[in-house]
Amino acid sequence: MKVSIKLDDFEKFSDPDLLPDGSSFEFWECKTDFTRTIYVDGNHPDADDGNEGTETRPLRTIRRAAALVQPGERVLIKKGRYFETVRDVNGGTDAAHMVLFEGEDGAVITGAIPWTPCFVSSEGYRQTPVTDESELFSLNRADYFSRSGAQVWMGDLPMDGSLYEYGVNPFFQMNLQSMAWIPRRGSCARIMDAHRDAGALDLDAHLTRRGMLFMDGKRMKQVVRPFELWEQENVFWVDDTYKRLHLHLKNNDDPRNHSFEIAVHEQGFMPRQAGLGFLYFKNLTFEKFATPVKCPQYGALCSNCGHHFIIENCCFADINSVGVDLGFISHCHFHDGIRGYHIVRRNRFERCGIGGMSAVPTRGAYLEHMLVEYNVLRDNGFHNLALLFESAAIKSHYTRDSLYRFNYIDGMEWGEGIWLDKCNANTRICGNIVLNLRHVDHGGIFNEATLEPVLVDHNLVAGIGLHIDAKGVRSGGNAIYEHECEKMTVLSNILLDCDGEAIRFQYTQPQNRRFLGENRRVALCRENRAIGNYISGCSHGIALATAQDASNQNRILGAKISECCMLEKNEHHNRVSFREIFGFESDENPILRVERKDEKITVTRENESRTLSLSLTVGFLW
Secondary structure (H helix, E strand, O other): OOOOOOOHHHHOOOOOOEOOOOOEOOOOOOOOOOOEEEEEOOOOOOOOOOOOOOOOOOEOOHHHHHHHOOOOEEEEEOOEEEEOOEOOOOOOOEOOEOEEEEEOOOEEEEOEEEOOOOOEEOOOOOOOOOOOHHHHHOOOHHHHOOOOOOOOEEEEOOOOHHHOHHHOOOOOOEOOOOOOOOOOOOOOOHHHOOOOOHHHOOHHHHHOEOOEEEEOOEEOEEEOOHHHHHOOOOEEEEOOOOOEEEEEOHHHOOHHHOOEEEEOOOOOEOOOOOOOEEEEEEOOEEEEEOOOOOOOOOOOEEOOOOEEEEEEOOEEEEEOOEEEEOOOOOOOOOOOOOOEOOEEEOOEEEEEOOEEEEEOOOOOOOEEOOEEEOOEEEOOOOOOOHHHOOOEEEEEEOEEOOEEEOOEEEOOOEOEEEEEEOOOEOEEEEOOEEEEEEEEOOEEEEEEEEOOOEEEEOOEEEEEEEEEOOOOOEEOOEEEEEEEEOOEEEEOOEEEOOOOEEEEEOOOOHHHOOOEOOOOEOOOOOOOEEEOOEEEOOOEEEEEOOOOOEEEOOEEEOOOOEEEEEOOOOEEEOHHHHHHHHOOOOOOOOOEEEEEEOOEEEEEEOOEEEEEEOOOOOOOOO
């Protein structure tokens, strides 16, 4: 099938506010003229939760202010560290009557407390591994002691249950999922699911505990077995009583020379009442929360099935799993009501174990009008849990009439960059920069299981690495990837230095295709288009699923294995044979031309030149 592409396809989307159907995104903003401000200042000498909440007689806790604030009012949080989980709160009623939680610079909501135990030398534990059962019963005392000379220390965890959220010690709770993603009979957490090849998983990542230890503000690596303390530096182990931590520092340093914190609270903000709307969070830092690994999805900030949240200029750092969740927790939770209309803008997500933001609506109803823009997401995905298929800097399900644009993603360790999972409609991913994702099972940008139009355009994706599982199986490493989709357009992107394909429209065997959407139809791997993209230094250029997909006006340079591929036929081609056999890539004048020098890229399109900085600029309209 030969597809003719006109310049109008490019010019139509010169406006970043447009959705794939050509309509404009329906923006909304807070229009509230706040009638009252409630002050919280934990450092004020007269702060007390019995006060009126004025600036001179402030409240001590955010928790108390949240219980008092009404629609059309705001809570102003002064500089300080607030060790809290906020649950009892009133929502707003509309854009003119929102509830605002605003922080002054330096307002931090934390899930961590100082840890100041009496450190003593760690004794009474085997310091060496065993290779078979006979070594467990060796009479040679030397077999039990390491020769590394490591100095390992131990200290007790606090036993005051009031310090732990709901009195539950997170150092007792594993990162193993608490329930299966699909709650069918006989289902269980995926690590134990008979349908999964457990040998491909990194079991240690599941067996570590939710509680985290920080030394001088930096998260320490957790190991699962005591002897690993004598093999590695700057690590800690939760002993089998769950009441004590053991640690080995670099160069056998004494822990008494350092300051420590332990993350003991699961969340910072989650309304007790489900379905609240019109809540606004501004200029707040959420840090060091022992959130559970999804499913269920619980972020440090959780909407609990809410709608019309604005999250702006906030920071989410050192979170065990996910920073923000804006969905419906899991498929085990049932809630009807308005879905979506969230704005997530100009936030920072750093060192979140699974990813920055997640949203799953459940019950086959869409998240509507999601606007996720101008966020910076760095160095997330530190848990090797990508084969749970929920790890990504940004991950949403069932989005409709939504924009994911101008986000900067850099340094994801395990997982994708932007992942729209299942049954998306009229959604656009544009103007994002996605860099240096180290272990990617699918793609830097990934659209999955979708029958309706999705547009991926004007993004820069570079440095996408392969995923290698515990068995050594290599997969992924693609810049842009779709799985079981139709009507997806990949337009005018710059795709550089990826271990897999620059663009891969995956071919799924008919027997493996899922029923999608309310009409329960399978995707036929058709009507996906790759148009006017610049590709350089990838292992493969463009992989089409079937001849019912199309590619044209792409510039492919330096493909290490093949320029073009037809997956249904398992055929690899160069541009000449792709054109002769299928009629693709017929235009000899690619739309994009790119010159690279150091950290800058100069892009020319239709005689218009633009210069971008890889490290600083989110560019649009190459």
